[in-house]
Amino acid sequence: MSTEKVRPTKLKFKGEKTKKKRKHEDGEEGPSRRRRRDDNDEAPETWVLPDNPTEIRGPTFIVHPSDPSPICITYDSTRGRIVLQSVDKDKTDDSPPPSIKDRTPTDVSQVWVVTRVAGASTINLRTGVGEGKFISCDKHGIVSADREARGPQEEWTPIVLPDGMVAFQNVYEKYMSVDEVAGGQLALRGDSDEIGFGERFWVKIQNKYKKEAHEEEKKRKEGLIDVSSIDETSTNKMYQAWGAGRTVVSTGDKKELKKAKKEGRLAEALLDRRAKLKSDRFC
Numbered sequence: 001m002s003t004e005k006v007r008p009t010k011l012k013f014k015g016e017k018t019k020k021k022r023k024h025e026d027g028e029e030g031p032s033r034r035r036r037r038d039d040n041d042e043a044p045e046t047w048v049l050p051d052n053p054t055e056i057r058g059p060t061f062i063v064h065p066s067d068p069s070p071i072c073i074t075y076d077s078t079r080g081r082i083v084l085q086s087v088d089k090d091k092t093d094d095s096p097p098p099s100i101k102d103r104t105p106t107d108v109s110q111v112w113v114v115t116r117v118a119g120a121s122t123i124n125l126r127t128g129v130g131e132g133k134f135i136s137c138d139k140h141g142i143v144s145a146d147r148e149a150r151g152p153q154e155e156w157t158p159i160v161l162p163d164g165m166v167a168f169q170n171v172y173e174k175y176m177s178v179d180e181v182a183g184g185q186l187a188l189r190g191d192s193d194e195i196g197f198g199e200r201f202w203v204k205i206q207n208k209y210k211k212e213a214h215e216e217e218k219k220r221k222e223g224l225i226d227v228s229s230i231d232e233t234s235t236n237k238m239y240q241a242w243g244a245g246r247t248v249v250s251t252g253d254k255k256e257l258k259k260a261k262k263e264g265r266l267a268e269a270l271l272d273r274r275a276k277l278k279s280d281r282f283c
Contacts, residue, residue: 044208047104051210053158054217056123056166058209060114061105063087063202064178070100070202071178071186074109075145077130082145084178084186085110100202114205122155137170141191158203165200175199
C-alpha cells in the first residue's frame with residue numbers, strides 16, 4: 001500500500017491563510033458559547049438577567065437587595081402610587097428563601113412594561129396594571145407613577161454594572177435609589193449623585209425579549225435593518241401610550257413622508273402625523 005500522504009481536495013487560492021480552529025477538551029466550553037446555549041434552552045417566558053442595556057424591554061421585574069428581605073418595586077393601582085414591597089410578604093412556611101437571582105414576580109403589580117425609542121439609550125417604565133402610568137422623576141428627586149404620557153422626566157437610562165446589577169439614571173443625571181423616609185419606611189428617590197448600595201437593583205426580563213434584542217443587534221451589524229426606512233406602524237406602536245394595545249396609523253397621504261425623508265425631516269413628519277391622531281401630549 002502506498003504511504004503517500006493524501007492531499008486535501010478543498011479548493012484553495014494562492015495567499016489564502018488557513019484558519020486555525022481552537023480545540024476544546026472533552027467537557028470544556030467557552031463562556032460565551034455556554035451563555036448562548038443556556039439562553040436558547042430557556043423557555044420564552046422564563047425570567048432572565050439582561051447582559052446589556054438594550055436587552056431591557058418588555059415585562060420587567062425590579063428587585064432591590066434590602067435586608068432582611070429583598071423588596072420589589074410595585075404599583076398600587078387603588079391608590080395610584082409606587083409601593084416598595086417585600087418579596088417574602090406572602091411567605092407562610094419556614095423553608096429557606098430562594099436566591100435573589102432566582103426571584104420571579106408573583107403578582108402582576110410587580111411587573112413593569114419597558115418601552116424604548118428605536119436607537120435611543122433611554123427607556124420608559126410603565127405600569128403593568130391600571131391605566132398604564134409612567135414612572136417619572138422631577139427636579140426635586142420625587143419619583144412617582146402618575147403620568148399618562150412620556151416626556152423627559154419619564155426617561156431613564158439603564159446602566160448594567162459589572163456584577164450584573166442595574167442602576168437607573170434620570171434626565172437630571174441623578175440615580176434612582178431606595179431611601180429611608182420618616183417613620184422608618186422605604187421609598188423611591190431620584191436625587192442620588194453616585195451609585196451605591198441603595199442605587200443598585202436586580203432586573204429580570206423575559207427570555208424572548210432578550211433573544212429579540214440579540215436578533216435586532218445581529219441584523220443591524222449585518223446591515224439588514226434600514227434605520228431610515230419609513231415604518232409608520234412600528235414607530236406609532238413604539239410611541240403610543242394609548243389605544244389599549246391597538247396601533248393607530250394616520251390615513252393621510254404617505255407622499256409627504258417620502259418628501260420629508262428626502263429633506264431629512266422624517267422624524268418630524270411622523271410626529272406631526274401622530275399629533276393629529278389624538279392629543280399632542282400622547283406623542
